[in-house]
Amino acid sequence: MSAVYTTDEYGRPFIIVREQDKKARTTGIEATKAHIMAAKTVANIVRTSLGPRGLDKILISPDGDITISNDGATIMSQMAIENQIGRLLVELSKSQDDEIGDGTTGIVVLAGALLEEAEELLDRGIHPIRISDGFEQACKLAVAHLDKVSDVIPWSKDNTSDLFKCAKTSLGSKIVNKCHDQFAQIAVDAILAVADLERKDVDFELIKMEGKVGGELADTELVRGVIIDKDFSHPQMPKEVKDAKIAILTCPFEPPKPKTKHKLDITSVKEFEELQKFERDAFEGMVRRVKECGANIVACQWGFDDEANSLLLQHKLPAIRWVGGPEVELLAIATNGRIVPRFEDLSSEKLGYAGTIREVTYGTTNESMIVVEDCANSKAVTVFVRGGNKMIVDEAKRSLHDAMCVVRNLIVDNRVVYGGAAAEISCSIAVDKAADQVSSIEQYAMRSFARALDAIPMALAENSGLPPIETLSFVKSQQIKQGITSLGVDCMDTGIHDMKEQFVFDPLISKRQQFLLATQLVKMILKIDDVIVHRADEE
Amino acid sequence: MSAQLFNEGATQERAENARLSNIIGAIAVGDLVKSTLGPKGMDKILQSTSGRGGDDGLVVTNDGATILKSIPLDNAAAKVLVNISKVQDDEVGDGTTSVCVLAAEILRQAEQLLDQRIHPQTIIDGFRLATASARAALEQAAVSHVDDEKQWREDLLSIARTTLSSKVLAADKHQFAEMCVDAVLRLKGSTNLDRIQIIKKAGGKVSDSYLSDGFILNKKIGVNQPRVLKGARVLVANTPMDTDKVKVFGAKVKVSDPAQLAEIERAEREKMRAKVQKIAALGINVFVNRQLIYNWPEQLFADAGIMAIEHADFDGIERLALVTGGEIASSFDAPDLIKLGACDTVEEVIIGEDRMVKFGGVAAGQACTVVLRSGTNQMLDEAERSIHDALAVLSQVVGEPRIVYGGGCSEMLMSNAVDEAAKTVPGKRSIAMEAFARALRQMPTILADNAGLDSADLVAKLRAAHYEGRQTAGLDLFAGDVVDVAGRVTESFKLKRQVLLSASEAAEMILRVDDIIRCAPRQRRN
DSSP: OOOOEEEOTTSOEEESSTTGGGEEEEEHHHHHHHHHHHHHHHHHHHHTTOSTTOOEEEEEOTTSOEEEEOOHHHHHHHSOBOSHHHHHHHHHHHHHHHHTSSOHHHHHHHHHHHHHHHHHHHHTTOOHHHHHHHHHHHHHHHHHHHHHHOEEOOOOSSOOHHHHHHHHHHHTTSGGGGGHHHHHHHHHHHHHHHOBTTTTBOOGGGEEEEEEEBSOGGGOEEESEEEESOOBSSTTSOSEEEEEEEEEEOSOBSSOOOSSOOOEEEOSHHHHHHHHHHHHHHHHHHHHHHHHTTOSEEEESSOBOHHHHHHHHHTTOOEEOOOOHHHHHHHHHHHTOOEESSGGGOOGGGOEEEEEEEEEEETTTTEEEEEEEEESSTTOEEEEEEESSHHHHHHHHHHHHHHHHHHHHHHHOOEEEETTTHHHHHHHHHHHHHHTTOOSTHHHHHHHHHHHHHHHHHHHHHHTTSOHHHHHHHHHHHHHHHOOTTBOOOTTOOSOOBHHHHTOEEEHHHHHHHHHHHHHHHHHHHHOOEEEEEOOOOO | OOOOOBOTTOEEEEHHHHHHHHHHHHHHHHHHHHTTOSTTOOOEEEEOTTOOSSTTSEEEEOOHHHHHHHSOOOOHHHHHHHHHHHHHHHHTSSOHHHHHHHHHHHHHHHHHHHHTTOOHHHHHHHHHHHHHHHHHHHHHHOBOOTTSHHHHHHHHHHHHHHHHHTSGGGGGHHHHHHHHHHHHHHHTTOOOGGGEEEEEEEBSOGGGOEEESSEEESOOOOTTSOSEEEEEEEEEEOOOBSOOOOOSTTEEEOOSSHHHHHHHHHHHHHHHHHHHHHHHTTOOSEEEESSOBOHHHHHHHHHTTOEEEOOOOHHHHHHHHHHHTOOEESOOSOGGGOOOEEEEEEEEEEETTEEEEEEEEESSTTOEEEEEEESSHHHHHHHHHHHHHHHHHHHHHHHSOOEEETTTHHHHHHHHHHHHHHHTOOSTHHHHHHHHHHHHHHHHHHHHHHTTSOHHHHHHHHHHHHHTTOTTEEEETTTTEEEEOTTTSEEEHHHHHHHHHHHHHHHHHHHTEEEEEEOOOOOOOO
């Protein structure tokens, strides 16, 4: 490594970077190549997860907990990557996840492929900045082309079959494709239940996912209401309440507790007795207030004193305690109730309404959950995921979330492109063609971009056990010959290459985001020519 | 050249290596518990180095879930198997060994297919088809006798015997089967096993165990209070009976001279006396409290002729409230709102050398108590686990009354159905289906092996019997022959279905993996 120092006018060296021996430094092309190597390694890990026949990864956390997943963002974030460039890719997949929710694997594979192509260009002596300029131009072209090949899919509240097909595409690569139709339907129904069609917005806060091991994946269901992982506070309260008027409280059934620091001294018997009376009255007052406003069930964010609990039972008020913050909000939304922070504020119009509230018990361990159904406001829904083991339940939840995101994206923007890498191949052809008209060095970079796009269909074919090069060249030639842009890789070996017929759709915004984000990241990596790493102290 | 991506200490296994390590891990776990399967299965001793568990960390058990829970495993696939066994335990209560063994056998078959270079997803496709046809066959074979009361009870007894026969209680399985069925039928469809209490007392013989229709509380009656009561009216409470604290936050007694202190103390005592009087005024003669009762209120209760029992644990009072039909009360100001419990007799009974309180002739007869006796603690613990398994299975059968036949009969039935279905499936998937059928056939093979019989011969005979259309043929592991097991070895349909589904789900999950990334273990500070 070249030492970073300079000399003064007497020829004595002085050090610019302090404690140089403790730092590792790479510069120039060497740095860029090291980055590309790292990015390629990361991309290679998730590459095999791509597509309907992609495989899963086991991730073992530092504490020995196991996650089995096919979701790019989950795999990336749990890998605990230390390398700086690797971390950038983790961020990349995370931002795709936050923004779009799906396509988190594809984006990493694309970024990896772009960098691989860039490496070749670097070897030819092309300056990194020229490469990134070329990529930029190519990306613009590809995105414009995506718009061209996209189709608008019609959907309405009654005609959801196309949304359903898109959800299926997203679920195809996950383990839940065992119950493919069912999960896709759940995703579509859940989103449509909560979607605000006028504003074209979907509030994910209204969809809750509860998982419980046991049963099988096919037992998963969509509950039009709320599920709370709690039970009634007193074992002898009735297990089912019909026509429930629910009081939602965020104050504990306990003696008042002022927030300011205080001290209450008892100095005489009279005071002692008064205090006891006050305490008794406080409890009774609380229960009376709840009863008076007409509520027949109480949900409370806090705990109950034993005495209050017993009083509630005596007054035939079933109660749920320690309901978590998000659940309280969800409950309030679902039942159209108001969250009441003080007993004094309770009134009948602040109560929520639900058709039934019941406690459901599972298995042999006496675990139970409270199901709130037929709510006043049908907007809040809960997906109740079942599965044979913990890992599968977790993975099913992640997969459903992805599928819901896809449906959400279509509600926001109902343009789709065709899956099975048809869109990538079509863009690759378009970019390649356009490159011929560019007279500068960027032409090379643009051709490389087209080749990088080909990496996606290659990976798909490879994962599906098809010969990658043969498949790609066949599909490409067919696209050009027949002029149909919806031809793609036939992963499931059905003999049909037209993705329009196979109903493999991806939302346009998802694909566009993939192209844009991946190109942006690659440009950023190409621009770095110097890395200074602080070595950990040797202690 | 590859770049250093992960932290130091992190490892990555890819493709073949990852698959191999998963399958080997799963098979190892399967082999570990395999020998406990069936009526002639063997037990395992688990010795914990830290001295946890039983008396000296020694556990003797036959229960798959217990064995797997106790072994710290480091293999990811093995952990998946442990998890399905735990889920099986929570969901159905038994079949914890079977589910692991079946999953391991499926993976063992899958390994051979992978060696033939078949894509894991193709294998999975085949397995899914196989699971579906096995499930259909199982559902078709399931019968329900819930309408015929006599036959229904016979079924339950048979299921209990099947479950118990692989456990330590096998010798007395008829007696225990009766006990378990009686206990579960009392629940009237509820799956809340908390209502069945199991009391373990070392000493005596296993066959001295009995089912008590009343409720036994492992507590002593207060001093100077009646030992036997007829026509008891019981108040079940959860309230402080030491000193009634002022719960208003921050309250604190502050006095300036001893006279005042004495007065406060008197006021406290008066408050307690008032509380006791309020309780006594309810007209009760038995008072059971979850919390402590101090000597002073205890004496007051004795004066009032009330039997006071302190410090009953939470489960205890819940069960007691349930059986006596009372409510658990914590406030006593509104006497008309408190529901009292009732029972015919409350008496002190002696089990072994311990005195306990028995509530006999209770109003709601849902709860009951199983008293287990045995020579050693390990035996008692294992007996409790066995009883729990049997109760859990039975309570689930009450909810889902369909039954299937055991002794390898159902497995052979499913295996044949899968084999038949495989013939109609074109392509490589049919090879996977055949492999699945082979895995199912491994179950009777293991049963026979564990019994020391000629498994190859027996299983072939069994298979032939099924092909002849004798759909209820199974293995009699005591006679070592193929017999008609209908009515002899019965198992819960729900249990078998769950074993099939969980095992294939887990196998699928493990097969789908082609990469294992293990983060650097967290550094522990010593």
